[in-house]
Amino acid sequence: MTFLPLILRNWGLIAVIAAAFAIPFAVTASFKAGQEARARRVAEGQVQALNETINAPVTGLRDRLSACTVDLGNATAAIGRQNEAVDALKAEADARDARAREAVSAAQNRARTAERRVQALLQSSPNEGETPCVAAERVIREQLG
Numbered sequence: 086m087t088f089l090p091l092i093l094r095n096w097g098l099i100a101v102i103a104a105a106f107a108i109p110f111a112v113t114a115s116f117k118a119g120q121e122a123r124a125r126r127v128a129e130g131q132v133q134a135l136n137e138t139i140n141a142p143v144t145g146l147r148d149r150l151s152a153c154t155v156d157l158g159n160a161t162a163a164i165g166r167q168n169e170a171v172d173a174l175k176a177e178a179d180a181r182d183a184r185a186r187e188a189v190s191a192a193q194n195r196a197r198t199a200e201r202r203v204q205a206l207l208q209s210s211p212n213e214g215e216t217p218c219v220a221a222e223r224v225i226r227e228q229l230g
Contacts, residue, residue, distance in 0.1 A: 202228075 139146045206228075211220030 211217055
């Protein structure tokens with residue numbers, strides 16, 4: 086049994102059935118193609134906007150990053166100079182502290198020496214036959230050298 090006579094007798098019906106399947110398929114394919122084209126245009130617009138955001142002069146991210154890098158370098162250099170100045174001030178303060186400690190120690194030594202001399206003078210007694218005034222005059226002459 087051949088299908089050709091059956092097809093020839095019902096070609097109109099077959100054409101309607103084929104069109105019933107083909108037309109929705111074509112409409113769907115066309116709609117999908119339109120959606121993809123629109124999505125591509127939107128994506129291209131987004132890419133363009135992002136490129137402008139990145140590459141715009143002065144306000145673009147690339148220029149701003151360069152400016153930030155320069156600012157970071159300047160800040161790092163300033164911090165380095167400040168740290169050097171702080172170190173110099175600390176060294177100067179340490180030197181002053183050491184000199185002050187030495188001066189205090191020397192003054193304490195002189196005070197102890199003077200105290201010993203005073204105690205020695207207070208405990209000394211006049212030589213035999215000396216009056217207290219003569220003894221005091223002798224001690225004064227001895228101390229003045």
